[in-house]
Amino acid sequence: MSIQASAPDAATTAVIEAEDAHVAHNYHPLPVVISRGEGAWVTDIEGKRYLDLLSAYSALNFGHGHPALLATAREQLDRLTLTSRAYHNDMLGPFAAALAELAGKDLVLPMNTGAEAVETAIKVARAWGYRVKGIPADAAQIVVANGNFHGRTTTIVGFSDDPTARSGFGPFAPGFVSVPYGDAAAIEAALTPETAAVLVEPIQGEAGVIIPPEGYLRAIREICTRHGVLFIADEIQSGLCRVGTTFACDREDVVPDMYVLGKALGGGIVPLSAVVADRDVLGVIRPGEHGSTFGGNPLAAAIGLRVVEMLSSGEFQQRGTALGEHLAAKLGDLVGHGVTSVRIAGLWAGIDIDPAVGTGREIAERLLARGVLAKDTHGQTLRIAPPLVVRATELDWAVEQLRVVLAA
Incomplete structure (x- = not known):
């Protein structure tokens, strides 16, 4: 069984086409149109929810709408x-x-x-x-x-x-x-x-x-x-x-x-x-x-x-450390199973994808189809940077989705 990124539906396609027609193409976004965000989650214009593992490249350390x-x-x-x-x-x-x-x-x-x-x-x-x-x-x-x-x-x-x-x-x-x-x-x-x-x-x-x-x-x-x-x-x-x-x-x-x-x-x-x-x-x-x-x-x-x-409260330092250790253990289990190496510091990880299972972009698109937002860089690397308000159970679920797309 193979998992493919689902094709954008009509409303999403219309928004993307309008953007492509009038916005300079200095980015290559994933095919999703976000309309709302709360905490570690966002919702697209069709009402589908996604766990945000990018946090706008760490600009959203405190999550959406704190x-x-x-x-x-x-x-x-x-x-x-x-x-x-x-x-x-x-x-x-x-x-x-x-x-x-x-x-x-x-x-x-x-x-x-x-x-x-x-x-x-x-x-x-x-x-x-x-x-x-x-x-x-x-x-x-x-x-x-x-x-x-x-x-x-x-x-x-x-x-x-x-x-x-x-x-x-x-x-x-x-x-x-x-x-x-x-x-x-x-x-x-x-x-x-x-x-x-x-x-x-x-x-x-x-x-x-x-x-x-x-x-x-x-x-x-x-x-x-x-x-x-x-x-x-x-x-x-x-x-x-x-x-x-x-x-x-x-x-x-x-x-x-x-x-x-x-x-x-x-x-x-x-x-x-x-x-x-x-x-x-x-x-x-x-x-x-x-x-x-x-x-x-x-x-x-x-x-x-x-x-x-x-x-200054120390809360987010503690969360970043504890959740980072939790995430590191989960991601470490994927090495040798579609992942060649993982680099992680706190809640910031670079995951090198085995070329045999796809490029970083392809894995990001497959994760999108399963409700997880991440982003590729330099071909084979998947970057993740979850908001510091994310829960351990949500991280577990996201890693499981990654495991599934890698196995597929």
Whole structure:
């Protein structure tokens, strides 16, 4: 018996065709049209329910429509949504103070998207290199890792080695040196007097949840400190309890010079990102040198403040750890049965599918037919990142659906 993804029905097909006709084809979505969401579940326009194992690439760490976050958003919508940074607003200060305390830093520079936050970190690192370290003008370098995914702006794709992201979009900005991921010695070998920063993901998400060797982050911290180089951790996907700790760097008791945050920071309601660092780093930015009309808007700040308050309780760290251990045991049983390997940290897993049973996309489509939403990456890898509000029984059911489609 083989399991095939069911064909979309008429209403779903009509919506997809309308979207295809008027939306640029920069994504290749699964053939499902979502209309409602609650907790770890979503419902399509035909009334079919699906367990969401993607969480909008970790932007929905707290699930769909978390009551506390919706209440905060509704209250703020009735008061004030936008001022621009031309004026102060009464939510930005409290949000920044809470986020800085959560990260153990002094200052927050708020933006909107993850890519904006990475671009911000690059500008800050270069300014710090010139104004503090004394690097000659326009000579600053930043060391990055192969397999990285930090966003899709032209600067960022210029130091990507993913041909889909990079090809056809040059010329690219200079100033980046790429080394193998997980190799701290390669980072140190790449450093020069003109190196301002090292930018890495503590765990690479888009690459397939690639977890570096134990001690990698500690080695980067030591190398950067010894050479007078900033350590920038892109925690846009890995941060805010996705891996069972507040930040993925916490897994090695490491504190970077800059955290780059996004996705879950906006509670799955608004785009919200931030760079968080101490005053001796973020203090190099002067008025007029960087900004965003929507960055730090009161609606996003209010929601971000509520997110930080929720994270401060410790509940989601505990859930991410306990449920992650539960999920790891269940997924481990699939290795050798249609799965070649599993990489997991907290509630974030990369599952390598045996080519004999299908591609990652084909498995995702078969799971869709059985009421489970997941997404493929790099051909054979299935990524899952369930909301932190998911139940253990729901994870068990989802793994059973994966077992069935792999066996078929």
